[in-house]
Amino acid sequence: MAGPAAASSSDTFDAAVVIEIAEGLRGLDGPLLPILHAVNDRLGHVDQRAVPLIADILNLSRAEVHGVVGFYHDFRRAPAGRHRVQVCRAEACQAMGGEALASRLEQVFGVPFGQTTVDGRVTLEAVYCLGNCALSPAAMIDGEPVGRATVARIVEGVAR
Amino acid sequence: MIRVFVPGDAAALSVGAEAVAAAIAAEAAARGIAVTFVRTGSRGLFWLEPLVEVDRPGGRVGYGPVTAAEVRSLFDAGFLDGGAHARALGRVEDIPYLARQQRVTFARCGIVDPASLADYEAHGGLKGLRAALAMDPAAIVAAVTESGLRGRGGAGFPTGIKWRTVLEAAGPRKYIVCNADEGDSGTYADRMLLEGDPFLLVEGMAIAGLAVGAGKGFVYIRSEYPHAFRRMQAAIETARAAGLLGPDILGSGRAFEMEARLGAGAYICGEETSLLESLEGRRGQIRFKPPLPAISGLFGRPTVINNLITLATVPAILADGAAAYRDVGTGRSRGTMPIQLAGNVRHGGLVERAFGLTLGEIVEEFGGGTATGRPVRAVQVGGPLGAYWPTDLFDVPFEYEAFAARGGMIGHGGIVVFDDTVDLARQARFAFQFCAIESCGKCTPCRIGAVRGAETMDKIIAGQDRDANLTLVRDLCEVMRDGSLCALGGLTPMPVVSALDHFPEDFDRPAQACAAD
Numbered sequence: 123m124a125g126p127a128a129a130s131s132s133d134t135f136d137a138a139v140v141i142e143i144a145e146g147l148r149g150l151d152g153p154l155l156p157i158l159h160a161v162n163d164r165l166g167h168v169d170q171r172a173v174p175l176i177a178d179i180l181n182l183s184r185a186e187v188h189g190v191v192g193f194y195h196d197f198r199r200a201p202a203g204r205h206r207v208q209v210c211r212a213e214a215c216q217a218m219g220g221e222a223l224a225s226r227l228e229q230v231f232g233v234p235f236g237q238t239t240v241d242g243r244v245t246l247e248a249v250y251c252l253g254n255c256a257l258s259p260a261a262m263i264d265g266e267p268v269g270r271a272t273v274a275r276i277v278e279g280v281a282r
Numbered sequence: 283m284i285r286v287f288v289p290g291d292a293a294a295l296s297v298g299a300e301a302v303a304a305a306i307a308a309e310a311a312a313r314g315i316a317v318t319f320v321r322t323g324s325r326g327l328f329w330l331e332p333l334v335e336v337d338r339p340g341g342r343v344g345y346g347p348v349t350a351a352e353v354r355s356l357f358d359a360g361f362l363d364g365g366a367h368a369r370a371l372g373r374v375e376d377i378p379y380l381a382r383q384q385r386v387t388f389a390r391c392g393i394v395d396p397a398s399l400a401d402y403e404a405h406g407g408l409k410g411l412r413a414a415l416a417m418d419p420a421a422i423v424a425a426v427t428e429s430g431l432r433g434r435g436g437a438g439f440p441t442g443i444k445w446r447t448v449l450e451a452a453g454p455r456k457y458i459v460c461n462a463d464e465g466d467s468g469t470y471a472d473r474m475l476l477e478g479d480p481f482l483l484v485e486g487m488a489i490a491g492l493a494v495g496a497g498k499g500f501v502y503i504r505s506e507y508p509h510a511f512r513r514m515q516a517a518i519e520t521a522r523a524a525g526l527l528g529p530d531i532l533g534s535g536r537a538f539e540m541e542a543r544l545g546a547g548a549y550i551c552g553e554e555t556s557l558l559e560s561l562e563g564r565r566g567q568i569r570f571k572p573p574l575p576a577i578s579g580l581f582g583r584p585t586v587i588n589n590l591i592t593l594a595t596v597p598a599i600l601a602d603g604a605a606a607y608r609d610v611g612t613g614r615s616r617g618t619m620p621i622q623l624a625g626n627v628r629h630g631g632l633v634e635r636a637f638g639l640t641l642g643e644i645v646e647e648f649g650g651g652t653a654t655g656r657p658v659r660a661v662q663v664g665g666p667l668g669a670y671w672p673t674d675l676f677d678v679p680f681e682y683e684a685f686a687a688r689g690g691m692i693g694h695g696g697i698v699v700f701d702d703t704v705d706l707a708r709q710a711r712f713a714f715q716f717c718a719i720e721s722c723g724k725c726t727p728c729r730i731g732a733v734r735g736a737e738t739m740d741k742i743i744a745g746q747d748r749d750a751n752l753t754l755v756r757d758l759c760e761v762m763r764d765g766s767l768c769a770l771g772g773l774t775p776m777p778v779v780s781a782l783d784h785f786p787e788d789f790d791r792p793a794q795a796c797a798a799d
Contacts (some may be wrong), residue, residue, distance in 0.1 A: 123425055127374040134484075151541075151581065152543075152562040152563040152581075154563030154588045155544070155545075155563055156543070156544075158546070159505075159546065186564075190565055191321045193548065194545075194546030194548050195547030195566075196505050196545075196546040196547035197546060210467075212468075212666065212716075213468060213625065213662055213712070214467045214468045214624040214625040214696075214698045216625075216708075216712070217625035217626040217698055217699060217704070218625060218653065220489050220624050249547075250465065250467065250549060251468075251469075252295055252506050253293075253464060253469070253510075254293045254623070255469070255624030255625060256293065256329070256330070256623060256631050257293055257296055257297060257630065258624065260296065266295070266732070267293070267295055268296055269296030269331075279370030
C-alpha cells in the first residue's frame with residue numbers, strides 16, 4: 123500500500139464517478155466486487171470517502187463495505203505509483219531464485235514490498251503466483267507478464 | 283496465404299511473443315509476402331516459447347524458442363516453407379514431449395484460434411453440447427458419473443454425485459459456478475485453457491446447466507490473470523452473439539447465461555464456500571458445511587461448483603462417451619490429468635496423461651531434471667498445501683489414492699521441482715507464513731496457528747530449543763489439521779510435516795542468536 127504522503131499529494135477522489143459506477147452496476151447479482159474493481163481502476167484506489175456512497179446505493183452498512191475493501195489484496199486505500207510491479211514470491215519462483223530477485227528489487231527501488239517509491243514511480247507488490255510457473259521467476263508490470271524475470275528486465279520494463 | 287501461428291498466451295507473451303509476431307509481420311511486409319497470423323494459446327511446452335508454427339501440407343512445423351532478433355534469419359532460411367534452421371523443431375505433433383501425451387481436455391489448446399467459434403467447432407467443439415441437448419438431465423448426469431470424473435481442483439470428489447445432488451435439489455433457480463481461482467503455485471492449467479480454448483469452458487458449463495437445470499453460470503477468475511479474464515469475457519460475448527448462450531441455446535429452446543467475474547487477490551477464494559461469499563459481494567470467508575453448496579449455494583440456491591478443468595473435461599465425455607474416458611487411468615483415478623511441471627525444471631510445461639505414470643517418470647522423463655542442472659532434491663506436489671517429497675518417492679504412481687497413502691496429494695496437478703540448494707526448513711516456514719497471509723480469519727487454528735507456526739519455525743531455524751520446538755510444531759500441525767474449518771488451515775500441516783519427515787537434516791542446524799530474542 124502507498125504511504126500517507128502519496129495519498130495527500132494526489133487526490134483522485136471524485137464522488138460523482140463513484141456514484142455513477144455504483145448506480146451503473148448495482149443491478150448485477152452480487153455487485154459489490156465489480157463496483158470496487160471499477161472504482162479502484164478508474165480512480166486508482168478505493169478512497170475511504172467512497173465507502174458510505176457505495177454502502178448507501180447498495181443498502182449495505184458502511185462496516186460491511188469497509189470490511190470487503192480491507193479483506194482483498196487488490197483494493198487500495200491510497201493511490202499507487204505510476205507503475206505497478208508485481209513479483210511472485212511463491213514456491214515455483216522460489217525454486218528459481220525468486221527470493222534473491224525480490225530482495226535485489228527492494229534495493230534497486232529502495233522500498234520494501236507493499237510500498238511506493240518516494241518519487242511515486244513504482245509500487246512494489248508481492249503476489250503469490252501469476253500462473254507462469256514454468257518460466258519462473260515471474261513478475262508482472264502494469265498487467266504485462268515478465269517470464270524468467272531478472273532485475274535488468276524489470277528495470278527496463280518500468281522505464282518503458 | 284501462409285498461416286503462421288504465434289501464441290498470445292500470457293506465458294508466451296512474458297518471453298517476447300508479441301515482439302516476435304511484430305517482427306514476423308514487419309519482415310513479411312518488407313519481403314512482400316502475404317502472411318495470415320493466428321494468435322493461438324500455448325501448447326504448454328514453455329521452454330520452447332515463443333513457439334512459432336507454420337502450416338505445412340504434412341502438418342504444422344515449429345520453430346522455438348524464437349526471439350525477435352532471429353526472425354530475419356528464419357525468413358532467410360525459408361521457414362514459411364518449412365526450411366531448416368537452428369530453431370527448427372520439425373512437426374510439432376512429433377516433438378516427443380507432445381507425442382507421449384494423451385490430450386483430451388487440452389486437445390485443442392495451442393492449436394485453435396481462441397477467438398474463433400468457427401475454429402472451435404471445426405476442431406470438434408460443440409459435439410458434447412449437441413449430444414447433451416438430445417439427452418434428458420438424468421442421462422447427462424449418469425454419463426458424467428459413469429466416466430468416473432472426479433473434481434480436478436484437488437479434493438477429487440466424484441463429479442456425477444455432486445451434479446446429481448443439484449439435479450435432485452428442489453428450486454426454481456440453480457447455478458453453475460466455475461472455480462477459476464487457480465491460486466496454487468505451480469499450476470497454470472486453468473489459465474492456459476481460459477486463454478487458449480475458452481469456448482470449451484462455455485460448452486462445459488452449458489452442459490452442466492442442462493444436466494442440473496441451472497439457467498446461469500458464473501466463472502470466477504483470479505485477478506492475477508488479466509489476459510485470461512479478457513479472453514473469457516470476449517468468448518462469452520461471442521458465444522452469446524452466436525446463440526450458444528442465451529434464451530435459446532443452439533436453437534434448442536433451452537436457456538443458459540454466463541458471466542465472468544474477477545476475484546480480488548485472495549487465495550482463500552479458491553475454497554468453494556469462500557468463492558461463493560466473494561461472488562455474493564462479501565469478504566471471502568468460508569462457510570460452515572452443511573449445508574453443502576449443492577443444496578444451498580450461491581444466493582442460497584442449489585449450486586454446482588466445479589473446478590475449471592472438471593467442467594472443461596465434460597464436453598469430451600459427452601462427445602466420445604463415458605466409457606472412452608473411464609477406460610484410461612488407474613484404480614479410482616479415471617481418465618486423464620493435466621499435470622503442470624514448474625519451478626526448477628528443464629522442460630517445464632503441461633503434460634496431459636492418463637493417471638498412473640510415476641512421479642519420477644514425470645519429473646525425469648518429461649521434465650528432464652532441473653533447469654540449473656543440479657540434482658533434484660525435492661518436489662512439492664499439489665500446490666502450497668501439498669507435500670514436499672524426496673526422490674525416494676519417485677516410484678509412487680500419480681493418482682489420488684496412491685498419493686494420499688504416502689501422506690501427499692495431487693491437488694490441481696502442479697509439481698514444483700527444487701534442486702539440492704533448497705532448504706526445507708525455510709520452505710516449511712513459508713508454508714505457515716503463506717497460511718498467515720491468506721487465512722480468512724474465521725477459525726482459530728488457521729488464524730493463530732499459522733502465525734505461531736512461523737514463529738516456532740524461526741526458533742528451530744535458529745537452533746533454539748530444537749527438540750522442544752519440533753514437538754511443538756508437530757502438535758500445532760495436529761491441531762490445525764483436525765481443528766480447521768477448511769483446507770487452508772487443515773492442509774498447511776502437509777508441507778510442514780512432510781518436510782520434517784523426509785528432510786529432518788534441514789531442521790538440525792547449530793544454535794544461532796535468534797532474531798526474535
